[in-house]
Each structure stands twice: as structure tokens, then as C-alpha cells.
Amino acid sequence: MIYLKTPEEIELMRKANDLVSRTLAETAKWIAPGVTTQRLDTIAREYIQDNGGIPACLGYHGFPGTLCIEVNETVVHGFPSQRALRDGDIVGLDCVAQLNGFCGDSCYTFLVGEVAPEVVRLCEVTKQSLYEGIKACKEGNRIGHIANAIQTYCEKNGYSVVREFCGHGIGKSMHEEPEVPNYGRPGTGALIKNGMCLSIEPMINLGSKNVIVEPDGWQTRTKDRKPSAHYEHTVAIIDSKTEILTTFSYIEEVLNNKS
Numbered sequence: 295m296i297y298l299k300t301p302e303e304i305e306l307m308r309k310a311n312d313l314v315s316r317t318l319a320e321t322a323k324w325i326a327p328g329v330t331t332q333r334l335d336t337i338a339r340e341y342i343q344d345n346g347g348i349p350a351c352l353g354y355h356g357f358p359g360t361l362c363i364e365v366n367e368t369v370v371h372g373f374p375s376q377r378a379l380r381d382g383d384i385v386g387l388d389c390v391a392q393l394n395g396f397c398g399d400s401c402y403t404f405l406v407g408e409v410a411p412e413v414v415r416l417c418e419v420t421k422q423s424l425y426e427g428i429k430a431c432k433e434g435n436r437i438g439h440i441a442n443a444i445q446t447y448c449e450k451n452g453y454s455v456v457r458e459f460c461g462h463g464i465g466k467s468m469h470e471e472p473e474v475p476n477y478g479r480p481g482t483g484a485l486i487k488n489g490m491c492l493s494i495e496p497m498i499n500l501g502s503k504n505v506i507v508e509p510d511g512w513q514t515r516t517k518d519r520k521p522s523a524h525y526e527h528t529v530a531i532i533d534s535k536t537e538i539l540t541t542f543s544y545i546e547e548v549l550n551n552k553s
């Protein structure tokens with residue numbers, strides 16, 4: 295079932311999602327060639343815990359990290375490891391934290407050093423597709439309007455949409471109904487209502503849409519090993535308006551200070 299949140303609950307959602315946004319920005323400070331993904335994961339975990347939160351992915355069905363770390367061809371659910379980032383990589387950091395009983399969820403794909411222009415463009419289009427999805431996320435629309443907006447925008451730009459993983463409702467649990475796919479037809483799926491909280495998260499491939507899940511059951515890469523990008527915001531529908539509860543502004547401030 296879909297849990298609709300009260301305005302008071304959405305205030306708590308706002309705080310949890312703000313913590314996630316600040317965690318990604320704190321971690322972003324350390325992204326550079328040579329840093330291991332394990333180091334980034336530790337920074338994120340300590341930041342969440344220092345701010346009274348719980349790293350919600352850590353231990354979730356056995357997941358071994360605070361962050362899902364998605365380097366280049368990794369689409370989703372990458373493990374932190376001793377792998378060092380290299381100049382030209384892209385790395386998606388997907389973070390869920392629980393604060394005061396509610397979850398926040400966001401993902402941002404970062405450029406490491408000098409990245410090939412075609413891969414930079416993949417990231418830009420994927421990020422913009424998230425905002426196209428959010429524009430379609432309006433009270434009275436259906437989930438399929440979000441899905442279709444993302445798919446149309448990405449395919450128009452020559453990219454393909456991963457089918458196996460979706461956005462989702464979010465609240466006391468990180469995954470609630472409804473599923474929010476990144477492909478589909480407008481006018482299908484659940485009606486968007488006041489009190490809904492949704493995590494919208496396009497996963498978009500430069501090459502074909504096909505993915506392979508590793509034998510560990512988690513780590514997922516593109517079949518053709520071409521890069522994949524992933525951005526995610528959590529939104530709430532309140533007073534018939536859609537508010538984005540996460541923000542990339544802290545991240546962008548960090549990135550501007552680096553360059």
C-alpha cells in the first residue's frame with residue numbers, strides 16, 4: 295500500500311533528505327584520482343552518524359556499504375572497495391540515511407578529472423532527465439507521466455533506459471510503494487496524490503539498455519561495459535505542489551570551489 299504522509303511527517307522527511315544531500319556534498323570534497331571508493335564510503339558513514347543519522351543501506355539485506363558506488367559501467371549497487379578512482383572515471387554515489395525514523399535518498403554522478411565529452415554529456419542529459427521527470431510529477435498525474443518524461447528525454451538524446459531498476463515511494467522504509475519506473479506510458483500507474491513521497495532515479499546508459507547482475511546478487515553493470523549515469527532526488531507532494539526534498543546545491547558549491 296501507498297503511505298501518504300502528514301505535513302508533520304513531511305517535515306521529518308525534509309530533515310532526513312537534507313542530511314543525505316549534505317552527506318553527498320561532504321563526500322564530494324574527497325573525490326579525486328587516487329581515492330579509494332572505500333574511503334568515500336567511510337566519509338559518508340561517519341558524516342551520517344556524526345549528525346545523528348543511520349546509514350540505511352549498510353546491512354540492508356546484507357549490503358556492505360553506506361553508499362552504493364557506481365564507477366563507469368556500474369549501473370547500481372556497487373560495493374565500496376580498494377579500487378582507486380582514476381582520471382576520466384565517472385562515479386555515482388547513491389546514499390540513503392534514516393533520521394528520526396524517516397529516510398532520505400539521493401544519488402549524484404561525479405566526474406573524476408578530465409572526462410570524455412560524450413560521457414560528460416551522458417551525465418548532463420541524465421541529470422536533466424531527472425528534472426523532466428520531476429516536472430511531470432504533479433498531483434493528478436500518474437506515475438507513468440514521470441516515467442514517460444524521463445524515457446522520452448533520454449531516448450531523444452540517443453541514450454537507453456535501464457529497465458530492471460526503478461525509483462520508489464519512500465518514508466519510514468527506504469522502499470515503499472509505488473514503484474517509479476524510468477520508462478512507460480503516460481496515464482498508467484498510480485495516481486499522484488498529496489502526501490506522497492517519491493524517490494525518482496533515472497539510470498541511463500550510453501550504449502544498450504542491457505545490464506548484468508554479478509554473482510554477488512548486487513553489483514550491476516552494463517552488458518556492453520559502456521558507462522551508465524544515475525541521479526536521484528526525493529520529492530514530496532504537499533498542498534498540491536511538488537517539493538524537492540533533496541538538493542544538489544551543496545554538492546555544486548563543493549564542485550565550484552574545487553575548480
Ligand code: MF3
Nearest residue numbers: 351354357362388389390399
Ligand atoms: N538508493 C538506492 C535505491 O533507491 C539504495 C538502495 S541500495 C541498498 O534503491 F543497498 F540499500 F539496497
Ligand code: CO
Nearest residue numbers: 399493495526
Ligand atoms: Co532510491
